[in-house]
Amino acid sequence: MYSRIDHFNMIRGTATIINHLENLKPLCTKTGLIRSLRKHYKHSVEPVLNNYQVHDSIPTTFIVSRSCHDSEFMKFIQRFHELDIQNYMNERMPAKQCTKNMWLVKPDAQNQGRGIEVFRSDLQGIRRYLQEQPENTYWIIQKYLERPLLYRGRKFDIRMWAFATWKNEYFFYKEGYIRTSSYTYNIEDDWNYIHLTNNCLQQYGNMYGVYEEGNTLSFCEFAQYLREQYPALEINFEKDLLSRMKDLMLDSYLATKNNLNPRRRINCFELLGYDFMIDEDFRVWLIEVNTNPYLGIANKYIEGLMPKMLNDLFELVLDPYIQPANKIPVRQIANRFEILYNEKKGMNKRRNFEVSVYPIPVLSPYRLLPVKNKRIEVLRNAPTQKINSGRSNFCLSGSNKEEFKRLNVKSITHEVEIEKVVFVKVTIGTRS
Numbered sequence: 001m002y003s004r005i006d007h008f009n010m011i012r013g014t015a016t017i018i019n020h021l022e023n024l025k026p027l028c029t030k031t032g033l034i035r036s037l038r039k040h041y042k043h044s045v046e047p048v049l050n051n052y053q054v055h056d057s058i059p060t061t062f063i064v065s066r067s068c069h070d071s072e073f074m075k076f077i078q079r080f081h082e083l084d085i086q087n088y089m090n091e092r093m094p095a096k097q098c099t100k101n102m103w104l105v106k107p108d109a110q111n112q113g114r115g116i117e118v119f120r121s122d123l124q125g126i127r128r129y130l131q132e133q134p135e136n137t138y139w140i141i142q143k144y145l146e147r148p149l150l151y152r153g154r155k156f157d158i159r160m161w162a163f164a165t166w167k168n169e170y171f172f173y174k175e176g177y178i179r180t181s182s183y184t185y186n187i188e189d190d191w192n193y194i195h196l197t198n199n200c201l202q203q204y205g206n207m208y209g210v211y212e213e214g215n216t217l218s219f220c221e222f223a224q225y226l227r228e229q230y231p232a233l234e235i236n237f238e239k240d241l242l243s244r245m246k247d248l249m250l251d252s253y254l255a256t257k258n259n260l261n262p263r264r265r266i267n268c269f270e271l272l273g274y275d276f277m278i279d280e281d282f283r284v285w286l287i288e289v290n291t292n293p294y295l296g297i298a299n300k301y302i303e304g305l306m307p308k309m310l311n312d313l314f315e316l317v318l319d320p321y322i323q324p325a326n327k328i329p330v331r332q333i334a335n336r337f338e339i340l341y342n343e344k345k346g347m348n349k350r351r352n353f354e355v356s357v358y359p360i361p362v363l364s365p366y367r368l369l370p371v372k373n374k375r376i377e378v379l380r381n382a383p384t385q386k387i388n389s390g391r392s393n394f395c396l397s398g399s400n401k402e403e404f405k406r407l408n409v410k411s412i413t414h415e416v417e418i419e420k421v422v423f424v425k426v427t428i429g430t431r432s
Contacts, residue, residue, distance in 0.1 A: 017321060018268040020291075021164060027256040028272070028291040029109045030140045031063045040255030050353040055092040057248050058286050060143040066133040076141050080123050093143055094365050097279065100187060102144035105129055107137070111290050118144065118195050120187075144195075145285065146187060149278040151225060152211065155181040157197045158276040161293065161309060162249050165269045165317065166261055168343035170253045172246055173309055174336045177302060178217035182207035199298055214298025218305075233360050235282065240359035243351065244284040245276055250340050250350045252289055257343075269317045281363040312337050 026032040037054045041047040055061070062076040079090065080101065088095040100120055107115035119126050130139060148155055161173040179197045182205045186194060193205045202208050202215050209215060223237040235241075252274075261268065273293025277285045295310075297303045312335045318324075340349045358364035 017318060021260040021268055021270040023259055023262055024291050026259045027252060028289050030106055030288060031108045031138050033252065033289055034061050034063060036255040046353040052353050053092065056357060057251060059145060060091060060093060062141045064139050064141055066130050066137050068127050068130055097146045100146050102146055104142045104144050106140050106142060108139060116196060118190055145277055145279055147280045149280050149282065150185055151180055153184045155185050155197055160245055160274040161271065162274060163269055163271045163313060164253060164260060166266050168257055169339060170341040171337040171339050172249055174338060175219060175305060178222050180212055180215045182210065182215060216298045216302055218301050240282065241284055246340060247351055248286040249274055253341060271313060281358055282360050283358050
């Protein structure tokens with residue numbers, strides 16, 4: 001297709017505006033996104049310095065083939081057995097998200113919920129399902145988020161839009177929508193209509209549209225729900241949740257931007273659909289990135305939102321080259337696309353990796369605790385009364401030891417000194 005476009009442009013002597021970038025596999029396939037983010041976080045300075053890894057952005061994922069003999073399937077088996085005996089030491093997700101040992105199996109390059117199956121502590125079921133698939137196909141096995149944030153007792157996910165241009169610019173749209181399940185969340189029920197919130201699946205259920213028109217909510221409606229249900233937490237949707245989504249969207253672009261337009265074609269762009277989930281601690285997780293995102297009209301809200309989004313998109317990608325016939329002299333509402341990255345101008349709005357992935361500090365399993373001016377000795381071979389940090393052993397004594405015991409501290413991640421007071425980052429254990 002692209003060679004024909006190139007030939008057409010050469011004959012005409014003018015450039016055609018193309019609504020696709022040529023190589024989207026590193027970003028918009030499930031295996032490609034995982035591989036791209038793995039490489040990005042492993043070879044970028046800030047993530048390395050902050051011990052940030054791919055599964056701090058995306059739930060734990062293994063790339064496998066139908067044969068079930070590849071090295072990643074062996075790694076999955078090892079992790080599966082670890083979780084089965086409640087060994088969570090190697091898992092980046094919080095332990096409470098792993099107690100049922102639930103996993104999703106997803107096809108590499110399909111969307112709209114097609115081919116996704118949910119398995120609860122069923123290794124043999126996963127193996128059988130993969131071996132029933134066509135030859136030479138790739139899949140991902142992804143940790144299921146067992147304790148998601150719920151909307152009125154039901155699961156939901158979040159759809160956001162972004163677009164990338166041939167100029168290595170990246171924009172995200174400030175509005176999106178919430179997609180809800182039609183059925184009350186029950187972790188013991190394997191029915192896909194409970195667990196998968198894609199509109200393309202939910203619309204075939206008997207309860208579709210019973211609770212929300214088109215099973216869809218606006219961000220304003222969702223933010224109001226958070227204020228009503230969690231007043232003490234004072235959750236700010238834009239500051240606490242949307243900012244994290246922007247970071248994850250930008251990470252996905254930075255991880256793939258050098259591969260999206262390999263022939264450096266001009267006048268091309270790509271509209272992308274991002275899917276996110278939020279867990280019960282209000283931590284945002286990136287689920288996947290879609291090319292050709294669904295532009296259907298589910299309800300009155302989407303009927304108003306979709307034309308606005310497309311008009312804002314065309315204003316940025318078409319109007320500089322093709323002046324609209326009926327252009328309004330003064331725009332009444334500002335364009336809702338925000339630029340997050342511009343390579344030429346050196347613009348990168350990604351926040352520092354030191355920012356916690358938990359927007360509500362009191363809900364984080366990690367706490368910064370003062371050590372009351374007591375010096376913490378870092379010893380490689382501390383003999384007794386130690387808490388293993390993974391890299392070093394921190395010896396505690398006196399009031400520090402009692403305080404950590406009272407709080408049920410399980411481990412120390414690292415220490416930091418702020419205004420001559422030493423703080424340590426610790427994992428708080430769950431009390432029985």
